[in-house]
Amino acid sequence: MEIVFRNIKNIYFVGIGGIGMSALARYFRQKGYRVGGYDRTPSALTERLSLEGIAVNYRDEEEEIASEYRDKADTLVVYTPAVPADSRQLCWFKEAGFVLHKRSEVLGLLSRTGKALCVGGTHGKTTTMTLLAFLLNASHVGCNAFLGGISRNFSTNLLTDEKSEYIVVEADEFDRSFLQLTPYVAAITAMDEDHLDIYGNKANLIDAFEAFAARTVPEGKVFIKKGLSLEKSKVSGYYAVEEVTDNYSDNLRVEGVQYVFDYHGQKAEIKDLRLGVPGRMNVENATLAITIALEAGMRPEEIREALPRFKGVMRRFNIHSEGKVMYIDDYAHHPQEIEAVLRAVREMWPEKRLTVAFQPHLYSRTNDLQAGFAKSLDIADEVILLDIYPAREMPIPGVTSAVILDKLNVPAHIVAKGEFPKFVEQNVGEGIFMTVGAGDIDRFVPVFTDMFNK
Structure with missing residues (x-):
């Protein structure tokens, strides 16, 4: 620990908006280090980091790296494998001779x-x-x-x-x-x-x-x-x-x-x-x-x-509306997780109609576990599928949300994100509505919270 941090004054995070990376960024900020970093897109979490005095940039370009983080003698660089290996910022640090440390190592x-x-x-x-x-x-x-x-x-x-x-x-x-x-x-x-x-x-x-x-x-x-x-x-x-x-x-x-x-x-x-x-x-x-x-x-x-x-964790069985439509959001992105959360809903509100909107996460996971996803989603009365969230992956030929749709036994639809709120407003008028997944489906939580609390 002492050797790694000897002479270090600044810590730069490539992929600072990740949940694990942001916790480390906050920790080192509290310890008195100058902390900054890059992430692909703004989020509620990166906005909070900025308010806490952590500088965040959103363009994967060398010039976005502030001068304070360009001296390898006093700057530690931490990255997450979720960031592509060809990231321009990551490549600049490598070419400049910085020793890069994985989040898990730190x-x-x-x-x-x-x-x-x-x-x-x-x-x-x-x-x-x-x-x-x-x-x-x-x-x-x-x-x-x-x-x-x-x-x-x-x-x-x-x-x-x-x-x-x-x-x-x-x-x-x-x-x-x-x-x-x-x-x-x-x-x-x-x-x-x-x-x-x-x-x-x-x-x-x-x-x-x-x-x-x-x-x-x-x-x-x-x-x-x-x-x-x-x-x-x-x-x-x-x-x-x-x-x-x-x-x-x-x-x-x-x-x-x-x-x-x-x-x-x-x-x-x-x-x-x-x-x-x-x-x-x-x-x-x-x-x-x-x-x-x-x-x-x-x-x-x-x-x-x-x-x-104990109030729980954000995006883990969070109830946002309890009116005519009960709205619940959950991070579940594996068949076993989806089955557990849907069975919990069925156990607690067996009489209510259950509509689930699911965004698959990763092409590889969707391909490997497509039968399991369909089996778990069949617990619902109706399913809405968004397109696969790619995260760190490139598309796999023939792997889309349709591979899950084709195996479902309940009514199901594939809906584009641009049409998602309108589709839900027109088709979900009672019972329980759930958004489920680990991608960016959580960006719709405020939309549906407002929609169902009117």
């Missing part, structure tokens, strides 16, 4: 400055680790946290506490980023088939999770969901919902839009807990978060008091 360095509580998994990790950070922050334990989403309680993705030795980190499997971390606690929520553009097959994905767990310090702990298995690491405890194991929750009941449940764990038993966010999948997330919080020394009474106050 986060890995920070994870070794304290006791890192690392939550990984192909889905569920962001809500789980944000809840864990919220719980610890509300207790005598405290924590630092680099969140994988914007906490609705704190309106940020960074928490700092100089008095706490704990660091809550999202262990991201993309590009094998989590193999830079050194966990004090390693937790795994799921190992479903995903990121096959990186891993090639599920076996390689599981090998990476094995390697992540194996990086846990000797005195640390490994917690995983019951039903998963690790061959190379000793599992300290399994967790589940309504299934007896080392740490589990049962006696679930719904009161309003909240779940009430009992927790049974290796460290404590806590009856009649009330969760502040809806959805059965969030009881599962809470079970793991509680288990890790107890491991870190949080008291059961602190958990009972804090849990109902």
Whole structure:
């Protein structure tokens, strides 16, 4: 850590608008460094960074790099693999002789400055680790946290506490980023088939999770969901919902839009807990978060008091309207995530008609998981598909949203983004409407929030 940051006064982020990159940018800004960076498009997050004193530019041109960041003797450059390798700014730094550091490398360095509580998994990790950070922050334990989403309680993705030795980190499997971390606690929520553009097959994905767990310090702990298995690491405890194991929750009941449940764990038993966010999948997330919080020394009474106050994460089952049309937005972009969130809606409002608008994310993921997407979306009464959000990828011949449409058994439509609000206004007049996906579909959230709250 000291060697990398010796003589460094300025830090420049290529891809600063990403959720993980922006948390690091905020951290170093708080530490007194001059921080700036580039991102492809403005967003609510980059606008917030600008208000916090972080200079952001949006043209991928060499001349956009301010003079303060052009001296490799006192400037550290951090980039994300989501930025194309031919990025003009990235290429300029390479040609100028800068040593470039991946986001995951820098986060890995920070994870070794304290006791890192690392939550990984192909889905569920962001809500789980944000809840864990919220719980610890509300207790005598405290924590630092680099969140994988914007906490609705704190309106940020960074928490700092100089008095706490704990660091809550999202262990991201993309590009094998989590193999830079050194966990004090390693937790795994799921190992479903995903990121096959990186891993090639599920076996390689599981090998990476094995390697992540194996990086846990000797005195640390490994917690995983019951039903998963690790061959190379000793599992300290399994967790589940309504299934007896080392740490589990049962006696679930719904009161309003909240779940009430009992927790049974290796460290404590806590009856009649009330969760502040809806959805059965969030009881599962809470079970793991509680288990890790107890491991870190949080008291059961602190958990009972804090849990109902958790508001969730932006774009995770966020309810924006509760009128004639209930409008919900969610980040789900994997078949298992979509199935979980749609089943949660069906469980809580079984009598309401459900219309889901989904924007597939990545051509490779759409191609690899098209049957799974169709199966999960069939839980809805009607489906609206937007075009695939490419992110870092080039198109794959023959892969469009139509490959999902052709496999759906419910009424479905492909709608261009320019026609999307008008189509919804004309065709969704009752029940529940959901926007789902990890691309830029969230830019329609204010439009639909206004539409359905009139």
